[in-house]
Amino acid sequence: MGVEPWRWDEDVWRGHVEHVRAGRSLRPARWPGGAKVAVALSFDSDHETLPLRDGDVLPGKLAQGEYGARVGVPRVLRLLERYGAPASFFVPAVSALLHDGEVKSYVDAGHEVGLHGWIHERNTALTPAEERDLAFRAADVLERLAGTRPVGIRTPSWDFSAHTLAITRELGLRYDSSLMADDDCYELVENGEPTGVVELPVEWIRDDAPYFVMDRFTSSRPYTPPRGVLSIWQDEFDLAYAEGGMFQLTMHPHIIGHRSRIAVLTELLDHISGHEGVWFATHAQIVDHVVEAAEA
Numbered sequence: 001m002g003v004e005p006w007r008w009d010e011d012v013w014r015g016h017v018e019h020v021r022a023g024r025s026l027r028p029a030r031w032p033g034g035a036k037v038a039v040a041l042s043f044d045s046d047h048e049t050l051p052l053r054d055g056d057v058l059p060g061k062l063a064q065g066e067y068g069a070r071v072g073v074p075r076v077l078r079l080l081e082r083y084g085a086p087a088s089f090f091v092p093a094v095s096a097l098l099h100d101g102e103v104k105s106y107v108d109a110g111h112e113v114g115l116h117g118w119i120h121e122r123n124t125a126l127t128p129a130e131e132r133d134l135a136f137r138a139a140d141v142l143e144r145l146a147g148t149r150p151v152g153i154r155t156p157s158w159d160f161s162a163h164t165l166a167i168t169r170e171l172g173l174r175y176d177s178s179l180m181a182d183d184d185c186y187e188l189v190e191n192g193e194p195t196g197v198v199e200l201p202v203e204w205i206r207d208d209a210p211y212f213v214m215d216r217f218t219s220s221r222p223y224t225p226p227r228g229v230l231s232i233w234q235d236e237f238d239l240a241y242a243e244g245g246m247f248q249l250t251m252h253p254h255i256i257g258h259r260s261r262i263a264v265l266t267e268l269l270d271h272i273s274g275h276e277g278v279w280f281a282t283h284a285q286i287v288d289h290v291v292e293a294a295e296a
């Protein structure tokens, strides 16, 4: 007999919903320097960890991931430098260890490095002890390679378990960037209690993977052309700008780093930079600002 939610008492369904929920909005009245919009660009440097996580150890899929480190990352870094845009890179520890010097190249260019699991594991498939152990080991690896301990986490595949928030709090992290309850930052509430942990929300709409990832042996055959994705992301930005909010984007070097797609990211950054009052910032910088503004 499976789960029968229609038999649940109110305290059961309410308890599930209230376990991890959106609390007060942390959308600030103003952005630094009188900016009209905050632009939070992020790149999840998964590289080979996507096939590795699924136990696919053959050269084919690993090469697709390797492209991210060899070609995607240098292209992305050049582009960010051209626009003077600091960004956040979420890096699985195994990916960081496989590509010597990559984490340091992010830090040296003024970008942020955040947690993204050990080997892009699925948190909801782990025991709480396994999830905790991997998160702490990953934080140690990134701290060693980046020179500072990460202050934020993006769960691999945005797979957020029943224990992820408790582990995030135990790690002393300032923010999570895996949930989707708002367009702007908010405080996470655990079982009715404000946690002080900021959520910098994401969305599949503002992620390159669902539009572009093709798999030979499954029915995954995306059909959105790169310039179609550009128009979606421009609309997302334009409304964020009109509302004075935040525009957040999640990309992957092995996906967005290809020529026909980096062309689209370039056009998007041209479009954004053509506006007055744009604040490009790392996720950590935005979190610092919204917390400060809430306390003022």
Ligand SMILES: [Zn+2]
Pocket (backbone or CB within 6 Å): 044, 045, 046, 116, 120, 156, 157
């Ligand atoms: Zn990832």
